[in-house]
Amino acid sequence: KNEVEQSPQNLTAQEGEFITINCSYSVGISALHWLQQHPGGGIVSLFMLSSGKKKHGRLIATINIQEKHSSLHITASHPRDSAVYICAVRYNQFYFGTGTSLTVIP
């Protein structure tokens, strides 16, 4: 079984701030996913990573395979970024972190 830990659990930021969410996992994986879930809403897939770094708009995701660690960064945060961000790793099946609840205040 793969243990997935995210930090922080909750995060409040002022609009415009740079945000980092961290994810650590315990067993070697084939891929890591970052997902976004708005309150009462569905899941949106943001990134799939197996190495290195990916960027999409204001979002950047990095992964360090040797350290079993990934980070999701949000630059110039905006209130519409308020959501729960979930890290998921793929190792035979998917294992999910409990999520980071982000609130961006105008």
Added chain:
Amino acid sequence: DGGITQSPKYLFRKEGQNVTLSCEQNLNHDAMYWYRQDPGQGLRLIYYSQIVNDFQKGDIAEGYSVSREKKESFPLTVTSAQKNPTAFYLCASSTGQPMNTEAFFGQGTRLTVV
């Protein structure tokens, strides 16, 4: 465009009724999965299927049933034996091998049993 579709997004049922959640993909993925999310908890595996006509129980399969008669479809039935069916349900699909190739997630179905 290829993707994975869950329907409906919101579902209400009376206690004691069975309900089936739909998950369809047109990605030609071999593997499909069902997960459940409860408030404050990570998503937990209910069932998964690596190939048509075969599926395996996950960590919390009690009170659920699935079928995989077609590659594209993996419906989940929440039976009356499931003690706490109100939850968010997520379907996912992936290629079988290699493991670091694509995987897709549905938008999810929020089931409320009253």
